[in-house]
Amino acid sequence: xxxxxxxxxxxxxxxxxxxxxxxxxxxxxxxxxxxxxxxxxxxxxxxxxxxxxxxxxxxxxxxxxxxxxxxxxxxxxxxxxxxxxxxxxxxxxxxxxxxxxxxxxxxxxxxxxxxxxxxxxxxxxxxxxxxxxxxxxx
Amino acid sequence: xxxxxxxxxxxxxxxxxxxxxxxxxxxxxxxxxxxxxxxxxxxxxxxxxxxxxxxxxxxxxxxxxxxxxxxxxxxxxxxxxxxxxxxxxxxxxxxxxxxxxxxxxxxxxxxxxxxxxxxxxxxxxxxxxxxxxxxxxxxxxxxxxxxxxxxxxxxxxxxxxxxxxxxxxxxxxxxxxxxxxxxxxxxxxxxxxxxxxxxxxxxxxxxxxxxxxxxxxxxxxxxxxxxxxxxxxxxxxxxxxxxxxxxxxxxxxxxxxxxxxxxxxxxxxxxxxxxxxxxxxxxxxxxxxxxxxxxxxxxxxxxxxxxxxxxxxxxxxxxxxxxxxxxxxxxxxxxxxxxxxxxxxxxxxxxxxxxxxxxxxxxxxxxxxxxxxxxxxxxxxxxxxxxxxxxxxxxxxxxxxxxxxxxxxxxxxxxxxxxxxxxxxxxxxxxxxxxxxxxxxxxxxxxxxxxxxxxxxxxxxxxxxxxxxxxxxxxxxxxxxxxxxxxxxxxxxxxxxxxxxxxxxxxxxxxxxxxxxxxxxxxxxxxxxxxxxxxxxxxxxxxxxxxxxxxxxxxxxxxxxxxxxxxxxxxxxxxxxxxxxxxxxxxxxxxxxxxxxxxxxxxxxxxxxxxxxxxxxxxxxxxxxxxxxxxxxxxxxxxxxxxxxxx
Numbered sequence: 160x161x162x163x164x165x166x167x168x169x170x171x172x173x174x175x176x177x178x179x180x181x182x183x184x185x186x187x188x189x190x191x192x193x194x195x196x197x198x199x200x201x202x203x204x205x206x207x208x209x210x211x212x213x214x215x216x217x218x219x220x221x222x223x224x225x226x227x228x229x230x231x232x233x234x235x236x237x238x239x240x241x242x243x244x245x246x247x248x249x250x251x252x253x254x255x256x257x258x259x260x261x262x263x264x265x266x267x268x269x270x271x272x273x274x275x276x277x278x279x280x281x282x283x284x285x286x287x288x289x290x291x292x293x294x295x296x297x
Numbered sequence: 298x299x300x301x302x303x304x305x306x307x308x309x310x311x312x313x314x315x316x317x318x319x320x321x322x323x324x325x326x327x328x329x330x331x332x333x334x335x336x337x338x339x340x341x342x343x344x345x346x347x348x349x350x351x352x353x354x355x356x357x358x359x360x361x362x363x364x365x366x367x368x369x370x371x372x373x374x375x376x377x378x379x380x381x382x383x384x385x386x387x388x389x390x391x392x393x394x395x396x397x398x399x400x401x402x403x404x405x406x407x408x409x410x411x412x413x414x415x416x417x418x419x420x421x422x423x424x425x426x427x428x429x430x431x432x433x434x435x436x437x438x439x440x441x442x443x444x445x446x447x448x449x450x451x452x453x454x455x456x457x458x459x460x461x462x463x464x465x466x467x468x469x470x471x472x473x474x475x476x477x478x479x480x481x482x483x484x485x486x487x488x489x490x491x492x493x494x495x496x497x498x499x500x501x502x503x504x505x506x507x508x509x510x511x512x513x514x515x516x517x518x519x520x521x522x523x524x525x526x527x528x529x530x531x532x533x534x535x536x537x538x539x540x541x542x543x544x545x546x547x548x549x550x551x552x553x554x555x556x557x558x559x560x561x562x563x564x565x566x567x568x569x570x571x572x573x574x575x576x577x578x579x580x581x582x583x584x585x586x587x588x589x590x591x592x593x594x595x596x597x598x599x600x601x602x603x604x605x606x607x608x609x610x611x612x613x614x615x616x617x618x619x620x621x622x623x624x625x626x627x628x629x630x631x632x633x634x635x636x637x638x639x640x641x642x643x644x645x646x647x648x649x650x651x652x653x654x655x656x657x658x659x660x661x662x663x664x665x666x667x668x669x670x671x672x673x674x675x676x677x678x679x680x681x682x683x684x685x686x687x688x689x690x691x692x693x694x695x696x697x698x699x700x701x702x703x704x705x706x707x708x709x710x711x712x713x714x715x716x717x718x719x720x721x722x723x724x725x726x727x728x729x730x731x732x733x734x735x736x737x738x739x740x741x742x743x744x745x746x747x748x749x750x751x752x753x754x755x756x757x758x759x760x761x762x763x764x765x766x767x768x769x770x771x772x773x774x775x776x777x778x779x780x781x782x783x784x785x786x787x788x789x790x791x792x793x794x795x796x797x798x799x800x801x802x803x804x805x806x807x808x809x810x811x812x813x814x815x816x817x818x819x820x821x822x823x824x825x826x827x828x829x830x831x832x833x834x835x836x837x838x839x840x841x842x843x844x845x846x847x848x849x850x851x852x853x854x855x856x857x858x859x860x861x862x863x864x865x866x867x868x869x870x871x872x873x874x875x876x877x878x879x880x881x882x883x884x885x886x887x888x889x890x891x892x893x894x895x896x897x898x899x900x901x902x903x904x905x906x907x908x909x910x911x912x913x914x915x916x917x918x919x920x921x922x923x924x925x926x927x928x929x930x931x932x933x934x935x936x937x938x939x940x941x942x943x944x
Binding site: 266267270271272273274281282283284 | 591594602
């Protein structure tokens with residue numbers, strides 16, 4: 160099980176995708192709750208460290224069934240990833256690299272002049288990348 | 298009788314025919330028409346023309362054919378009616394083709410309507426007494442030209458395969474005939490095997506016109522020009538020659554890319570794209586920024602998600618800008634999409650930037666391009682141009698204000714012709730074209746040509762108007778004086794900030810003269826200075842200072858007036874100021890002249906910035922006023938409410 164979400168700066172979803180399609184509502188809820196944690200982490204870094212703040216936020220919070228990872232860009236766009244707790248083979252580095260790929264794809268989407276920031280992401284390339292990532296995780 | 302050349306023939310809904318359909322239909326038509334005209338005609342082209350253009354299919358063979366389709370008579374009546382034969386009274390090529398298409402639709406179970414023929418259909422099946430025809434048609438039911446085994450040349454392999462398939466259908470005469478037919482150029486040797494296959498295809502039915510078919514075949518083969526257009530109708534010999542050369546090149550190029558025919562950019566298309574690129578960005582080796590490209594492509598009236606997807610496909614390096622090959626690819630995708638092609642999942646290999654750059658040399662500079670373009674146009678597009686010009690130009694005039702340039706006219710024709718090739722239609726045959734223009738495209742827009750022409754015309758038509766509005770607010774000298782009144786608050790500050798370095802005193806050939814004049818001028822200027830922006834007053838002061846107030850000099854002197862102007866407030870009396878300023882002038886004259894120009898440009902820029910800021914300021918002031926008023930209103934309300942709560 161894996162889900163990936165891209166949240167805009169104003170905390171509305173730009174892109175949400177989950178592999179087991181039936182649990183979408185629960186996933187939406189999880190992502191929503193994790194936003195609080197993300198904000199907390201961002202503010203906890205302190206204003207002074209804004210420049211040095213690392214984009215990868217790491218494990219936001221673990222629950223019984225899953226772990227939630229976060230990543231925030233410099234433009235306050237957040238990426239949230241939920242993976243199965245049982246998937247212990249997934250290491251931090253891999254998560255980091257996955258976020259990096261997400262970020263790159265997101266940048267490519269932004270480069271498209273027909274994409275207005277704040278729109279839902281409908282790029283096929285982005286979809287393909289996310290699909291491949293989720294396949295890799297599951 | 299319909300005339301092949303010249304205007305549109307007949308009426309009828311635009312038809313979208315694939316290559317296979319083209320082949321079959323033309324063949325059938327020839328057969329039906331040939332029954333009328335009798336023996337195989339003279340040379341291939343003429344015969345073909347006779348067959349397809351001027352002849353009308355006789356009712357007898359046509360009726361037989363229709364009956365062979367095994368549709369109920371009622372359906373056949375409907376079809377006849379729909380295709381327009383009843384209306385015009387005979388079965389011209391258009392009507393015939395529409396009818397065939399309707400038959401195919403009916404056989405596929407679709408309702409007999411014009412709309413049915415707009416989608417891709419298998420070929421109609423006719424249960425002829427000749428056993429092979431059915432098989433043939435059945436075989437040729439694969440649509441989408443590239444796969445059609447009928448001598449649409451994809452590769453030699455296909456042709457050979459086809460030959461094997463049709464082995465059993467061989468008859469003697471056709472086999473020999475294509476070989477004997479005049480292959481117009483060496484590349485046709487490659488086609489000969491295809492001719493074999495083709496002839497075998499038609500072997501079932503009696504060859505009414507082996508001659509025309511012979512002639513057709515090499516031409517047919519050569520039809521697959523760079524744009525991959527299939528042509529069932531024979532081409533003009535020259536055109537075929539040329540096309541055969543291009544085809545030869547293509548064959549040698551990359552056989553595997555034939556399935557990408559719609560995605561292959563022809564020379565003419567390439568030229569056109571390059572010109573458009575240049576209209577957006579003069580340097581062909583540079584790139585177009587995202588916003589510019591967005592505005593340009595938005596004119597094509599495709600939906601934003603589609604444009605977004607096209608961008609994704611074409612911007613290979615995802616840098617938010619389009620280089621020339623990327624631009625061509627994007628443009629081509631847009632054009633294809635507008636003509637109904639679904640967008641591919643990935644960028645076709647023929648549209649990859651590397652391929653485009655390799656296949657086509659980097660655009661040479663204007664003259665070379667236009668030369669080559671103009672050369673290619675007449676040679677390749679003779680037949681097309683004739684008919685296309687009329688229609689397209691008419692269309693364009695009516696549809697959009699199109700710049701009446703020859704090049705653009707040719708562009709449209711070329712584009713349309715190539716697009717017609719791309720969308721497998723028979724292209725550049727005179728007799729065919731009238732039919733083509735009428736029948737081929739089943740687009741909601743009136744005609745296929747117009748759809749592309751509209752887009753192109755739009756782009757071209759709108760390109761001229763879109764050159765960015767000059768943002769420079771470089772006013773003429775006279776107007777600058779007026780506008781300077783607006784700028785007075787901000788200008789002095791900026792001016793003084795700008796000009797401390799240059800003494801930039803106006804050249805004074807006659808210090809004495811200027812002194813006197815300046816003295817005279819200064820008082821009035823002093824009066825006016827508070828009311829006008831600094832520039833105007835320095836300008837005016839400069840006039841007396843310098844020689845006869847020629848405008849350029851006045852401009853130059855404006856910056857130089859700055860120090861004088863700044864002196865102005867400090868020294869109430871103009872005389873001493875002018876006097877002091879006069880003396881150093883001759884000495885620094887040369888330096889200041891160069892500085893003047895630099896300063897002038899700086900001043901102009903500042904003026905523009907000032908204009909913008911002033912406007913912004915005024916807008917913000919207005920907003921502030923409004924907010925104030927709101928606040929006052931709210932406070933009033935609060936006051937009204939307060940006594941209530943207090944009590």
